[in-house]
Amino acid sequence: MLELSILGFLAEEPLHGYELKERIKALSGHVRPVSDGALYPAITRLIKAGKLDEHTEPGASAAPRRTLSLTGTGRADLLERLRHPKPVEISDQVRFNTVLTFLRHLPDRREQAAVLRRRLEFLDTPTSFFYDEGRPVRAEEAADLFREGMLRVARATGEAERTWLEEAIERLSRAESADSPATGP
Structure with missing residues (x-):
């Protein structure tokens, strides 16, 4: 579900990692909190799979910020996940709410x-x-x-x-x- 959330939020607009984490946390963080130890490896997997693009831009202070955006491959994966949710994504209320959050992206x-x-x-x-x-x-x-x-x-x-x-x-x-x-x- 973490990957679905990442793909879904990035289908709406490019985001910095921190902004993405805050949106995911707002969606289901009170029930299933997202840690940096889960989020950033998931982002790395999606980048390596060609589903996300990443570029660095200067940060507000000294540290540069990574901006993430969805690729065509990432959008196709998102749509496939929405078309065919796993049984647990239908039966589990929190997981279904995540599917429901992004279902509008299915044309x-x-x-x-x-x-x-x-x-x-x-x-x-x-x-x-x-x-x-x-x-x-x-x-x-x-x-x-x-x-x-x-x-x-x-x-x-x-x-x-x-x-x-x-x-x-x-x-x-x-x-x-x-x-x-x-x-x-």
Whole structure:
């Protein structure tokens, strides 16, 4: 997900490493903080793979600043990652939010809707944090107040997300229909 974040933010504009780190931290830092020990090796891998360009410019003080930008290869990789998120990027809320952050970069609304449909299918699969003999436990069946709270909040969040996903898919479908050339008799 770190590489997706790097590619996604650089698809929007060239950034210095520190600016990139701050944007990634703002996106998911409270849940999954990004360290220099993870960020800068990821940047180096992406540069070596030809997905990022780097150039140095004078800094505000004495130290030069590295500016990073996305290459055509990097943009193609970003689009491929957005078209085909890994299963964990669909099922994990934080990872899905990262995909969602950059999904607008996919130019095809059908592809955007397909990703949203995958998340909706995941949310529609019965699940729980807790199980009783292999059966998902519902909030009303929770053994204690705190597990009940977790399950009620998860259910409300899931319902809100399902509603938004259905609306977004519908809007993308309508926009796609409006963009399609009319077929005549």
